[in-house]
Amino acid sequence: MNVDTLIHAKWIIPVEPKNTVYENHSVAIKDGKIEALLPTDKARSKYTATQERNLDKHALIPGLINAHTHAAMNLFRGLADDLPLMEWLNEHIWPAETKWVDPEFVKDGTELAVAEMIRGGTTCFNDMYFFPDQTAEVCTRIGMRAVVGLILIDFPTAWANDADEYLLKGEQVHDTYRHDSLINTAFAPHAPYTVSDEPLKRVNVLAEELDIPIHMHIHETAFEVEQSVEQHGKRPLQRLSELGLLSPRMLAVHMTQLNKDEIKELAKQGVSVAHCPESNLKLASGFCPVGELVKAGVNVCLGTDGTASNNDLDMFGEMRTAALLAKGVANDSTCLDAHTTLKMATLNGAKALGLDETIGSLKKGKQADIVAINLDQLETAPLYEPVSQIIYSANRQQVSDVWISGKQLLKNRELTTMEYSKLMEKAKEWELKIKS
Amino acid sequence: MNVDTLIHAKWIIPVEPKNTVYENHSVAIKDGKIEALLPTDKARSKYTATQERNLDKHALIPGLINAHTHAAMNLFRGLADDLPLMEWLNEHIWPAETKWVDPEFVKDGTELAVAEMIRGGTTCFNDMYFFPDQTAEVCTRIGMRAVVGLILIDFPTAWANDADEYLLKGEQVHDTYRHDSLINTAFAPHAPYTVSDEPLKRVNVLAEELDIPIHMHIHETAFEVEQSVEQHGKRPLQRLSELGLLSPRMLAVHMTQLNKDEIKELAKQGVSVAHCPESNLKLASGFCPVGELVKAGVNVCLGTDGTASNNDLDMFGEMRTAALLAKGVANDSTCLDAHTTLKMATLNGAKALGLDETIGSLKKGKQADIVAINLDQLETAPLYEPVSQIIYSANRQQVSDVWISGKQLLKNRELTTMEYSKLMEKAKEWELKIKS
Numbered sequence: 001m002n003v004d005t006l007i008h009a010k011w012i013i014p015v016e017p018k019n020t021v022y023e024n025h026s027v028a029i030k031d032g033k034i035e036a037l038l039p040t041d042k043a044r045s046k047y048t049a050t051q052e053r054n055l056d057k058h059a060l061i062p063g064l065i066n067a068h069t070h071a072a073m074n075l076f077r078g079l080a081d082d083l084p085l086m087e088w089l090n091e092h093i094w095p096a097e098t099k100w101v102d103p104e105f106v107k108d109g110t111e112l113a114v115a116e117m118i119r120g121g122t123t124c125f126n127d128m129y130f131f132p133d134q135t136a137e138v139c140t141r142i143g144m145r146a147v148v149g150l151i152l153i154d155f156p157t158a159w160a161n162d163a164d165e166y167l168l169k170g171e172q173v174h175d176t177y178r179h180d181s182l183i184n185t186a187f188a189p190h191a192p193y194t195v196s197d198e199p200l201k202r203v204n205v206l207a208e209e210l211d212i213p214i215h216m217h218i219h220e221t222a223f224e225v226e227q228s229v230e231q232h233g234k235r236p237l238q239r240l241s242e243l244g245l246l247s248p249r250m251l252a253v254h255m256t257q258l259n260k261d262e263i264k265e266l267a268k269q270g271v272s273v274a275h276c277p278e279s280n281l282k283l284a285s286g287f288c289p290v291g292e293l294v295k296a297g298v299n300v301c302l303g304t305d306g307t308a309s310n311n312d313l314d315m316f317g318e319m320r321t322a323a324l325l326a327k328g329v330a331n332d333s334t335c336l337d338a339h340t341t342l343k344m345a346t347l348n349g350a351k352a353l354g355l356d357e358t359i360g361s362l363k364k365g366k367q368a369d370i371v372a373i374n375l376d377q378l379e380t381a382p383l384y385e386p387v388s389q390i391i392y393s394a395n396r397q398q399v400s401d402v403w404i405s406g407k408q409l410l411k412n413r414e415l416t417t418m419e420y421s422k423l424m425e426k427a428k429e430w431e432l433k434i435k436s
Numbered sequence: 437m438n439v440d441t442l443i444h445a446k447w448i449i450p451v452e453p454k455n456t457v458y459e460n461h462s463v464a465i466k467d468g469k470i471e472a473l474l475p476t477d478k479a480r481s482k483y484t485a486t487q488e489r490n491l492d493k494h495a496l497i498p499g500l501i502n503a504h505t506h507a508a509m510n511l512f513r514g515l516a517d518d519l520p521l522m523e524w525l526n527e528h529i530w531p532a533e534t535k536w537v538d539p540e541f542v543k544d545g546t547e548l549a550v551a552e553m554i555r556g557g558t559t560c561f562n563d564m565y566f567f568p569d570q571t572a573e574v575c576t577r578i579g580m581r582a583v584v585g586l587i588l589i590d591f592p593t594a595w596a597n598d599a600d601e602y603l604l605k606g607e608q609v610h611d612t613y614r615h616d617s618l619i620n621t622a623f624a625p626h627a628p629y630t631v632s633d634e635p636l637k638r639v640n641v642l643a644e645e646l647d648i649p650i651h652m653h654i655h656e657t658a659f660e661v662e663q664s665v666e667q668h669g670k671r672p673l674q675r676l677s678e679l680g681l682l683s684p685r686m687l688a689v690h691m692t693q694l695n696k697d698e699i700k701e702l703a704k705q706g707v708s709v710a711h712c713p714e715s716n717l718k719l720a721s722g723f724c725p726v727g728e729l730v731k732a733g734v735n736v737c738l739g740t741d742g743t744a745s746n747n748d749l750d751m752f753g754e755m756r757t758a759a760l761l762a763k764g765v766a767n768d769s770t771c772l773d774a775h776t777t778l779k780m781a782t783l784n785g786a787k788a789l790g791l792d793e794t795i796g797s798l799k800k801g802k803q804a805d806i807v808a809i810n811l812d813q814l815e816t817a818p819l820y821e822p823v824s825q826i827i828y829s830a831n832r833q834q835v836s837d838v839w840i841s842g843k844q845l846l847k848n849r850e851l852t853t854m855e856y857s858k859l860m861e862k863a864k865e866w867e868l869k870i871k872s
Contacts, residue, residue: 077817078824082773116814281760282828284769311828312815321757324717333720337518378552378859379748381513382867388514392718392747397833423814431818 004406005029006049008040009372011059011386015346016361019339021386027060029368032181032405036364051408057376058400059386061342062361063123063145063369064315065349067274068215068253068303070129072109074116075100075430077307085221085283093308097130100434101158106131108426110138115415115423116313118144120396121371123404125313126251126274126303126353128188128215130159133173136183142417143407145369147353149188149215150174152203154196163199167206174210181405184212184355186251191217192236193224200243213249213354215274220254221285237262246271251352253303254279255293256286263289263296272299272352275344277321279305290322291330294340301349302341316396319345323391338391368406374398440842441465442485444476445808447495447822451782452797455775457822463496465804468617468841472800487844493812494836495822497778498797499559499581499805500751501785503710504651504689504739506565508545510552511536511866513743521657521719529744533566536870537594542567544862546574551851551859552749554580556832557807559840561749562687562710562739562789564624564651566595569609572619578853579843581805583789585624585651586610588639590632599635603642610646617841620648620791622687627653628672629660636679649685649790651710656690657721673698682707687788689739690715691729692722699725703732708788711780713757715741726758727766730776737785738777752832755781759827774827804842810834 007029012022014037026043028035038046080092106129117125127135128149139146150170152163160166170187177183187203189195207214218236219225228236240246248270255273258266266273275288293300302322304313319341326336336344350360358367373390377398380389402410409416443465448458450473462479464471474482516528542565553561563571564585575582586606588599596602606623613619623639625631643650654672655661664672673694676682684706691709694702702709711724729736738758740749755777762772772780786796795805809826813834816825838846845852 075818077820078829079820081821081824081828082770085769088769112814112817119814278760281764282769284763284767284771286767287764307829311824314815314831317753317756317831320753321760324714324757325761327720328717328723331720331722333521333524333718334518335720376860378548378555378856378863379750381548381860381863382511382870384513384515384867384871385517388517388747392517393514393743395750395753395831395833397831420814424812424817427814427817431820434818435820 002048003028003030005051007053009055009060013061014362029406034368055372058372062346063371064121064345066122066125067301067349070306071113071127072106072129073306073308074113075109078311103131103134106134110135114144118409121399122315123369145182147184147186151188153190153194186213186215188215215251218252219257225257256288267296267298274303276303276305277325279309287329290326291335301352302345314396338387370403372401374400438484439464439466441487443489445491445496449497450798465842470804491808494808498782499807500557500781502558502561503737503785506742507549507563508542508565509742509744510549511545513747539567539570542570546571550580554845557835558751559805581618583620583622587624589626589630622649622651624651651687654688655693661693692724699732703734708735710739712739712741713761715745723765726762727771737788738781750832774823806839808837810836
């Protein structure tokens with residue numbers, strides 16, 4: 001039988017079934033989907049392929065899913081570091097956004113971010129930013145998979161002036177891409193402290209009508225929780241619960257402030273949590289109790305947040321930080337083992353975004369979003385357990401090849417749908433503009 | 437005037453004076469030492485050089501100093517992960533050491549570790565392991581700088597049988613290298629719970645006679661402290677204090693369990709602390725209060741620990757984890773800013789090892805231990821502040837060139853004194869042996 005692509009690999013880590021490592025196996029890809037996963041010798045006899053790739057030093061994993069980012073903010077990478085959170089926001093990030101954010105900024109910033117993500121093995125990202133129409137346009141052009149956030153915030157921005165306009169423009173973006181194979185949408189009300197009850201209720205109704213997730217910063221800091229108790233007489237999660245927003249649709253980002261009852265409630269309501277360990281550390285937001293959430297049965301996925309607060313979109317680094325930090329926070333060195341961490345960065349992300357039927361694991365019938373990691377490097381030698389090396393020793397520069405829906409976007413570290421030198425020129429142009 | 441080497445760089449971060457970044461500057465190197473640091477235009481007119489290197493996209497920093505490692509353990513990288521500390525030690529690491537550790541193991545493991553460190557911008561490491569004579573021999577052959585630990589532990593090992601033999605062999609290693617320009621030594625009593633009072637007293641006297649540091653794991657876990665209170669009726673630091681071991685000679689590693697009085701005492705006695713954030717997280721040992729230690733005036737440096745508990749010797753990753761984690765632990769996003777973190781990984785390490793007169797900063801008269809980082813990469817663009825990019829965005833694969841005492845050991849990412857393919861073969865041989 002003829003297929004489009006055959007990839008022969010030393011190891012394949014499918015994530016489903018869990019804790020599995022196949023040795024000397026191959027993936028057959030047809031029409032952008034995984035046709036089969038089988039031993040290489042069988043694959044060679046069963047299939048002929050238009051394209052064949054031998055990766056005998058490599059591990060294949062499902063493409064990594066960055067469950068929370070603000071892609072366009074790549075243009076602000078390292079603009080303001082080591083500052084108090086409120087000074088960072090009020091005196092640096094928000095003024096810079098007011099001054100610079102427009103369609104051009106979002107287009108160029110997102111292109112740089114997507115290039116960084118593809119070079120780092122990320123094949124899908126869940127974004128929250130202004131001008132999501134630009135984000136979607138960039139991704140379709142490049143071939144990147146994304147869940148574009150239909151942002152909503154109480155104050156006027158360059159993107160929209162009030163709830164009506166935010167929601168209208170959001171629905172327009174949703175309609176434009178409703179049948180697109182790479183672009184999905186989610187409502188993205190910024191946070192409990194920046195979106196009031198009425199628009200939140202409307203989001204809840206619309207999300208159900210359009211059957212899409214809700215992506216929101218929740219319980220990021222202790223200050224946010226205190227403020228809510230003062231203003232509303234209740235913690236943000238309680239308020240959202242009363243507004244009916246806690247459901248399997250909800251992807252709650254950060255969640256560094258959680259008590260036992262709230263953890264139980266999240267599990268009960270099927271809320272997913274996007275853990276962003278490096279951003280939480282860098283901004284001293286607090287520690288998300290990942291170990292307890294996982295124990296309680298909450299679906300926890302992984303995000304980098306934007307590069308202004310990380311300062312990269314490195315999901316390998318994020319997996320490593322998550323696996324290490326969870327152990328320290330839980331005071332348990334068995335917490336978040338390597339396989340569990342990889343699942344958080346793949347299948348759990350897909351589930352949180354309502355995409356686990358199509359992506360998140362290497363399984364017959366799913367989209368061929370695949371990442372090859374070259375483990376034949378001094379920094380990952382000797383090698384006793386490939387998943388352990390991937391989480392604790394490998395770095396994103398060992399990503400050699402990336403496929404999204406069967407289309408190769410990275411080949412031997414070269415981007416196939418973007419021009420690296422042009423991207424660097426763009427970054428330099430913005431750097432000079434923003435510096436001045 | 438003619439010098440041996442001239443390096444022209446886009447940025448130079450000398451670490452001394454602090455918070456300084458020179459743009460378009462050059463380093464002149466003569467007889468292995470830094471002859472001058474000056475603007476590139478001046479350098480070109482003032483000096484002729486046997487070798488000249490133009491690094492117009494790069495930042496130069498002092499070579500990174502890994503203040504705590506067990507280099508030979510590279511052969512155990514990823515051998516046993518995600519286990520309870522005691523099971524990890526008793527059922528995996530110690531049995532593996534009993535079975536495998538001999539001069540050949542230490543020689544090969546150290547070679548792999550040194551290659552990894554040089555490729556990652558580390559130019560000096562403070563080691564603690566068996567057969568330090570092998571470690572020293574490997575480093576002199578390769579051109580790596582090291583402080584070799586003269587290990588001491590109460591139980592017999594392949595290296596020595598009792599305190600007398602450990603100390604005798606240690607002194608022999610010290611004598612062999614006493615006039616070596618690359619190799620220094622430190623006494624390395626393993627830990628308070630593995631070395632009894634008598635040998636510790638002897639170490640203290642000998643360290644003063646030979647004028648070398650003492651390198652020891654201290655207060656790594658809560659269990660260690662409780663155990664000491666049971667057995668000795670006092671916490672380990674108290675016991676060491678009474679034995680007279682707390683002084684500027686002491687480099688205390690880990691220190692995750694510290695009360696306010698102990699922090700004051702460390703500052704008062706001039707004890708240095710080697711912080712190993714990734715190992716502490718991975719083994720769930722606890723959180724070293726780095727922010728408080730720095731505030732109290734304690735000299736804090738940075739180490740990776742061995743790859744069996746990290747799982748790499750990546751000082752870039754360690755700087756990043758240290759800078760991020762300190763903010764979370766101190767609940768202060770201004771804690772451990774980028775410049776302070778770089779100083780911890782360079783000058784503070786040199787000071788802890790008694791080498792701050794010769795290494796740790798880019799300063800006239802110091803040894804030319806220099807690392808070039810190529811910041812012209814998508815992952816570090818745009819660039820507003822080079823030190824911020826180095827700590828929060830760059831990764832060790834951006835290290836392009838490394839010099840130790842003016843000798844170039846890494847050139848465009850190629851090792852100049854080791855054969856990469858041979859190293860990989862060795863790693864593979866040991867992998868197969870140890871797996872079986």
